[in-house]
Amino acid sequence: MATRKILAGAQVVLPTGTVTDGRVTVEGTRIAGNAPAGAPADPHTDTLDLTGHWVVPGFVDLHNHGGGGASFTSGTVEDVLKGVHTHRLHGTTTLVASTVTGEMDFLAERAGLLSELAEQGDIAGIHFEGPFISPCRKGAHSESLLRHPDPADVRKLIDAARGRAKMLTLATELPGGLDSVRLLAEHGVIAAIGHTDATYEQTVEAIDAGATVATHLFNAMPGLGHRAPGPIAALLEDERITVELINDGTHLHPAALELAFHRAGAGRVAFITDAMDAAGFGDGRYMLGPLEVEVKDSVARLVEGGSIAGSTLTLDRAFKRSVTIDKISVEDTVRALCANPAALLGMADTVGSLEPGKDADLVVLDASFDLKGVMRKGEWVVEPS
Numbered sequence: 001m002a003t004r005k006i007l008a009g010a011q012v013v014l015p016t017g018t019v020t021d022g023r024v025t026v027e028g029t030r031i032a033g034n035a036p037a038g039a040p041a042d043p044h045t046d047t048l049d050l051t052g053h054w055v056v057p058g059f060v061d062l063h064n065h066g067g068g069g070a071s072f073t074s075g076t077v078e079d080v081l082k083g084v085h086t087h088r089l090h091g092t093t094t095l096v097a098s099t100v101t102g103e104m105d106f107l108a109e110r111a112g113l114l115s116e117l118a119e120q121g122d123i124a125g126i127h128f129e130g131p132f133i134s135p136c137r138k139g140a141h142s143e144s145l146l147r148h149p150d151p152a153d154v155r156k157l158i159d160a161a162r163g164r165a166k167m168l169t170l171a172t173e174l175p176g177g178l179d180s181v182r183l184l185a186e187h188g189v190i191a192a193i194g195h196t197d198a199t200y201e202q203t204v205e206a207i208d209a210g211a212t213v214a215t216h217l218f219n220a221m222p223g224l225g226h227r228a229p230g231p232i233a234a235l236l237e238d239e240r241i242t243v244e245l246i247n248d249g250t251h252l253h254p255a256a257l258e259l260a261f262h263r264a265g266a267g268r269v270a271f272i273t274d275a276m277d278a279a280g281f282g283d284g285r286y287m288l289g290p291l292e293v294e295v296k297d298s299v300a301r302l303v304e305g306g307s308i309a310g311s312t313l314t315l316d317r318a319f320k321r322s323v324t325i326d327k328i329s330v331e332d333t334v335r336a337l338c339a340n341p342a343a344l345l346g347m348a349d350t351v352g353s354l355e356p357g358k359d360a361d362l363v364v365l366d367a368s369f370d371l372k373g374v375m376r377k378g379e380w381v382v383e384p385s
């Protein structure tokens, strides 16, 4: 019989609301129950008293380039696993590995390597960020390697990922952009609008063509103007779009985050890290694809030009910021970090909430919202002490 564990006494965040003095029962790799306390405890079960703590679902990161000193774009299999493990230590139990702009052949080769890790369940899939992005909004992507989104090239990456491509970020206003969006949608790959110089009207067209995600809303796109509302207004107003937000205090002013969160509503926001190698590791010099990055005081910038080059964020910090600084409720924070990205990835049957039958992926936080424990598929990655 599978081992049973009971987590008792905590405030447990469920889709229906928070249960005080809740009880989560884990059997093997799955959640077996989430009934409130009261039923007699099974004497043959391992019970952990988590009074004074929160139990929330494991975090789901849609957009993440690396961590622990390792890069998903250039590292070996061991490096990628080290990056994934680093983020697990910070509560991310489901992670989509993102690549940055590179040569087409190189990206196809990376897709092959990452698809094997996806097959093994180490990562949830692949997100291609670039090379089909706007030179005007390239951020930390290598300009000489950018190209227009030719559907044949998009198809090449989808094929190289062998069914494990989850998302592709592109500037949909470029030649071939709308056809590429349609192609992605047909193949069940999320078309994400980002690193874009599109107008409001061009963005609306891309959404009508099938785009469903805004890649790090506000960053690497034209600002919100009163006569030229640009992509931000189009992405925020459309119910079909989920907006990614990097809640690290560097990429977004808290007022911009608040504006987006309230306009889109808690059901349409996904907090992401957009993390690079230095996440969970430290300051220093790193490579982001072919470009050199200097990380100082946890802020990553290109050595040349000084563009922000990804973040060093982990999702446990995004959680704490959301609740303590942005004053977003714990329940809405859980939607943005767990349920919404899980649904977007088509994984809501297995992850994203603490319901019976789903994977036992959960995070234990103390009363100050600092991380105290992480469980993935029934095993403690970080055991609460």
Ligand SMILES: [Zn+2]
Pocket (backbone or CB within 6 Å): 063, 064, 065, 098, 129, 274, 310
């Ligand atoms: Zn990114």
